[in-house]
Structure formats: structure tokens, C-alpha cells
Amino acid sequence: QKEVEQNSGPLSVPEGAIASLNCTYSDRVSQSFFWYRQYSGKSPELIMSIYSNGDKEDGRFTAQLNKASQYVSLLIRDSQPSDSATYLCAVSGNAGGTSYGKLTFGQGTILTVHP
């Protein structure tokens, strides 16, 4: 069974702080990794995608991937109250496999940024 695990939180950080969100996955052949943000009552919105080991930065967001440890994280710098949402980690399988292109989601981490 392919699983994606996230600490469900809630994670509460003060405005301006760094929020750190973590995710582990069980399928070692997973190739693509995504972070989505979901506001209450809304559908997920793509924040970051990462495919190779290391860091990927986009504005205030940094995704980190370590395939050896089967671990992916998202750092949000200078957190704002508008970042308060549920963050979903999603993993996709390798090309040619039955799970290629299909996303397996973690249960989500609720982030609250308080003023």
C-alpha cells in the first residue's frame, strides 16, 4: 500500500516566522513530489513541484527532497496570516508504472499563522 504521511498538526507559527512542513512516503520508486495548499471549502492549489534531490526555491517557499530518506518538506519563510491553510503533500509514481501520473495525497497539515 502506497502511503504518504504528514504530521497533521495543527501547526501554529507567529507572523514573520518560518513554517516547516514535513512529509514521508513509502513507495521508494516515487518520482514526482508536490505541495498543494487548500483553503477551507476550496480545492487544492499547486504551490511547488520537485523531482530531484535537493532544494527548490520559489519566492517565500522552499521545497526539499531527500529520496534516500523518502522525505520531502516545505519551508515557508516570512509566514503571513494569508498562508493559514491545509497543506497537502502529494506523490506520484514512476513513468511506466501503474501509478504514473496518479497522485497519492497525505492527510494534510493544518497551518495557522497568527498576527
Place this chain on the structure above:
Amino acid sequence: GAVVSQHPSWVICKSGTSVKIECRSLDFQATTMFWYRQFPKQSLMLMATSNEGSKATYEQGVEKDKFLINHASLTLSTLTVTSAHPEDSSFYICSARTGNEPQHFGDGTRLSIL
């Protein structure tokens, strides 16, 4: 870019009614569309994968005769919940992708069956 439109956004209907939900990719051709269901305080669960012009592939435990999926063109997929019952009440979300690009999600349809 990568806009996915889903309609309707909200449906309330009586038990036994069939409900059709549309998912359109507005500014790209979607080689694959996906249908998800999300119950309150839970994550998204994939129901089925749909490729244009071919039959949908359903996940284990999803009844293909109850959840009819049609992917008639590269920009449109529909999900029909047939003879809906209260336990089918949920938030249904579609997504679309082209090639190896990430999935982009529609705004979702909140379905309430009375």
C-alpha cells in the same frame, strides 16, 4: 495559465436523482483528467483516471456503474453520480494535466443529497 473550470459548484438534490458534474480545461488540452472525492476533514481520495477517448480507470472500491465518467474531448470530462443517496454527499474535485505537467484542480463541486 492552466485553468480548470468545474461546474456546478454546489448541488442539492433529492435521493435517487442523478447528478452530472462537468470539468473543463480552459487554456490547455488535458491528456488526462482525474476525479477525486473529499469527505470533511479528510484528504483527497482518487476515484478514477480518465483519458480522452478511452474508458476511465477506476480505483479499487469505486463503483463504475454508479460513477459514470465520460471524457469526450481533450478539454471536457464529466462525472455523473447515478441514483445518488445521502452517503454520496461529498466534495467532488476534478483535476487535469497535459503530458508530464502537474495536475491542476477545478474549484470543486459540493454535492448534498437529501
